[in-house]
Amino acid sequence: MIVRRRLFRAAVLAVGALALGVTAGCTGYSGTQAHQVTQWASQYSVISNDAIVIADVGAIRRSIKAARLLDVTSNCAGLVTDAGTAYGNLPTPDNTLTNELNTAYQDFANAGGICATATSLHAAKLFVAMKQIAVGVTALARAKLRLASDGVG
Numbered sequence: 001m002i003v004r005r006r007l008f009r010a011a012v013l014a015v016g017a018l019a020l021g022v023t024a025g026c027t028g029y030s031g032t033q034a035h036q037v038t039q040w041a042s043q044y045s046v047i048s049n050d051a052i053v054i055a056d057v058g059a060i061r062r063s064i065k066a067a068r069l070l071d072v073t074s075n076c077a078g079l080v081t082d083a084g085t086a087y088g089n090l091p092t093p094d095n096t097l098t099n100e101l102n103t104a105y106q107d108f109a110n111a112g113g114i115c116a117t118a119t120s121l122h123a124a125k126l127f128v129a130m131k132q133i134a135v136g137v138t139a140l141a142r143a144k145l146r147l148a149s150d151g152v153g
Helices: 002-019 033-043 046-065 069-087 095-115 124-149
Strands: none
Touching: 033 046, 033 124, 046 069, 046 095, 046 124, 069 095, 069 124, 095 124
């Protein structure tokens, strides 16, 4: 029970930090917007951070399929942490890209916080979390397309 409370507190803190929004501005990049995005993505290892988040989503799905609740909650807590790390790289030099990534990372952190506290594989909160993760995956896919159009990826 103590572990679940700690996971819940960590999830709440991470979600709260994400909810504060993107406040810093991007500076120090030069050239076209596409070039600036490429510089930003390289500086912050965006592709590898996003791959970690997607790996977390896959681990959650596999844990649910294998009916291992402890793995589900642990992987969900990991998703909160990894989404928070990725979120820390925002904003980007492209406001539309920033908004897409912001949406994805917030969806992942919120969903991870919800499913990290699941007490059953059949809990309604787990279903809600998985729906929100799916929304985050869609937002991240849109962001990846935008990154690719800027030559990143």
